[in-house]
Amino acid sequence: ETAVSGAREPVIELRDVAFGYTATPVVEDVSLSVQNGEYVAVVGPNGSGKSTLMQLMLGLLEPDTGAARLFGEPAHSFDDGGRLGYVAQHASASKEMPITVREVVKMGRFPHVGFGRLSSRDWAIVDDALDTVGMSAFAGRRITQLSGGQRQRAFIARALASEAELLVLDEPTVGVDVESVQAFYGLLESLNERGITVLLIEHDLGAVTDNADRVVCLNREVYFDGPTAEFVESDALAHAFGTAANFLGGSE
Numbered sequence: 283e284t285a286v287s288g289a290r291e292p293v294i295e296l297r298d299v300a301f302g303y304t305a306t307p308v309v310e311d312v313s314l315s316v317q318n319g320e321y322v323a324v325v326g327p328n329g330s331g332k333s334t335l336m337q338l339m340l341g342l343l344e345p346d347t348g349a350a351r352l353f354g355e356p357a358h359s360f361d362d363g364g365r366l367g368y369v370a371q372h373a374s375a376s377k378e379m380p381i382t383v384r385e386v387v388k389m390g391r392f393p394h395v396g397f398g399r400l401s402s403r404d405w406a407i408v409d410d411a412l413d414t415v416g417m418s419a420f421a422g423r424r425i426t427q428l429s430g431g432q433r434q435r436a437f438i439a440r441a442l443a444s445e446a447e448l449l450v451l452d453e454p455t456v457g458v459d460v461e462s463v464q465a466f467y468g469l470l471e472s473l474n475e476r477g478i479t480v481l482l483i484e485h486d487l488g489a490v491t492d493n494a495d496r497v498v499c500l501n502r503e504v505y506f507d508g509p510t511a512e513f514v515e516s517d518a519l520a521h522a523f524g525t526a527a528n529f530l531g532g533s534e
């Protein structure tokens with residue numbers, strides 16, 4: 283199905299990466315790459331190193347050994363220029379400044395305009411991003427007055443305004459009301475179909491199996507990396523989710 287030839291370049295590349303906060307490594311022997319246009323979920327039990335791996339990928343932590351590259355550059359010195367959009371857990375967004383949704387999304391233009399004024403084209407991009415995530419009607423609302431799901435949409439709109447090619451989301455639906463979760467993943471799917479690479483750190487098994495094309499299963503080391511359909515059939519599933527795997531049958 284990969285008819286594209288040389289057009290696919292790795293967006294994220296980890297080679298033989300190991301990292302520990304202390305002498306004990308919490309991530310070890312990790313080699314993987316994420317190609318342009320993929321939709322990859324990173325799963326694993328609590329404390330398995332998912333957040334650490336994500337920070338290594340984004341250059342927020344430097345590997346003890348091995349190398350991490352982002353868009354072909356060493357991750358820690360990568361100057362993103364808006365190419366990377368990061369959506370944190372809802373809980374960690376609770377201290378966001380009391381500014382409006384449109385102002386948050388406007389920030390997505392800063393890598394392009396610096397502290398200069400936004401042109402009418404920049405504002406058109408901002409409003410288009412709001413429209414894409416279904417938040418036009420909330421543009422003037424304060425970010426602190428939104429539901430969890432609406433707030434996550436606003437942060438995605440900020441990434442779209444920056445013309446992000448890679449969207450990294452860390453358990454984005456924690457604290458999001460159940461009715462909004464499916465629509466949220468629908469939005470991610472449609473963005474991926476538009477060519478945006480999606481890297482999702484996720485604890486929700488249903489969200490992973492319904493949405494991601496590829497699963498990376500982590501427990502200090504990578505013990506599964508492959509298509510979602512193979513993951514569902516593999517031992518890695520029970521490994522990563524324990525008894526929760528029993529519910530998988532019920533969701534189909």
Ligand code: ADP
Pocket residue numbers: 303304308326327328329330331332333334335
């Ligand atoms: P996950 O995201 O899968 O829950 P983490 O990457 O957060 O896993 O954590 C992996 C391991 O590293 C855990 O044992 C955790 O306690 C430890 N850890 C995470 N962050 C720190 C830190 N800042 N300092 C020391 N240890 C940490």
